[in-house]
Amino acid sequence: MPVGELPLVLFTLLTQMSVGSFVALGAVHVLARRRYPAATVDRLSDPALYAIGPVMVAALAVSLLHLGNPVNLLNVLNNLGSSWLSREILLGCAFTALGAAFALCQWRRWLTPGVRQAVAAVTAVVGLVFVWASAQVYLIPTVPAWDTWTTPVAFLATTFLLGCLAVGAAFVVAASVRTRRAAAQGARPEAEAEVDAMLRSSLRGIGLTAIAVLAVELLVLPAWLLGLANDGSPAATAAAAALTAGGWLHLRLVLAVLGGGVLALFLYRAAAAGGRRLLLVTAGSAFVLVLVAETVGRVQFFESYARIGI
């Protein structure tokens, strides 16, 4: 599998994972605040929140490798009037800046929780619009494999699937670190009980969400492939041939179903009473499998590039 567009594969995947994680964290936060005090909810969600920023910045940095002449970088915002690439970059930077501002306020406990929540809500909306704009970049009328409704839907599905599983993995890793620290300091494990209950209900929700988003992906994929098969243009035929070559499509499907389906279901069941170690392994491996599946899928998306004309 050639990986000529690796910087763009990493950029789109990592930015979508960042936006998805931010949205998933927001959902966990809003739902958990109904039952638990803000301080407890923050203990669960803050470590995951601080991990998003570096991933987003790394993604933006990697995208520079795609450019032949990064010296003229500042020009990329010149054509907001007609270029979706300009709009994508502006929205990506806006999401990063807003997210950083929110994380800083959250860390230093600046502003009131209500104002912070409003900043987070605006950040989440900007992030989702950014992912949507990312998809618009690829809706080029001369590229049949990209210029279809499945592109924005698939980008958003990747966002939610990677986002919720990344948050699940971050929760279990942070929880095991916290437990180890608490044991070393001789703290009472009961103090963690509330966070533990919240962690378990979050993992149940994450398992269910992953299964639902996987179902969307499994509906979109055949729609995309059949659209290419029925298009009839040489470019669409070339794209379909590229997608079915070498068994990568099957690998992607198997890994996605294993991670986002089987393991997500197991996570949902095990979250109720399973041991911490079991949750760590399940949530961690579900995330890794889906990350690999999505990477293969995104490489294939770029592989399906074929233009009409000459």
Place this chain on the structure above:
Amino acid sequence: MAQQLGFWIDQQYCTGCKACQVACKDKHDLPLGVTWRRVVEYSGGSWSTDPAAGTFAPNVFTYYTSISCNHCDDPICVAVCPTTAMHKGADGIVSVDPAKCVGCRFCEWACPYSAPQFDPTAGVMTKCDLCADELAEGRDPACVAACPSRVLHYGEIADLRAEHGDRADVAPLPDPSITRPNLVITPHRHAEPTDAGTGTITNPEEI
């Protein structure tokens, strides 16, 4: 100054000699892998049967299309360019400003004529500017001047269309409604319509 310049190709008599392609490459001193003007060879064929005689007769075709930039009315390269390096200027000529270009290659993805081409050493896009320097001196573009069959011409597109019709919908060229190219083709007698899909490009490595 012209309103909108364009090319006229009399496809009937093009022999596919590629003098235009070489003249362009020489004039602009283009590096390996960058070829602003290319000559596409499009071939196909079928069989017709004569039941009375019990015979099969082959119907084969090959024709050539010399293509560079068509300086479109709706240039998709200009629309997608994030930096405005790609722009439509005087005489309707679409050109790229290397001092602005960031080398993202988005225009290359989008243009259905492969007009914008990436120069890996400079890291920026390059393309046909209709030999603006030659035009300023009152000379023909290098490709037009080089054509030994005199089938490649340029001029005010309105005049070319008035004289030679308004066809650019010949395979393997894309549907002209996408970018509205300033290109007039007098079709070869075997020319296939844009979406017929009956033939194949036989020299893809040159395009």
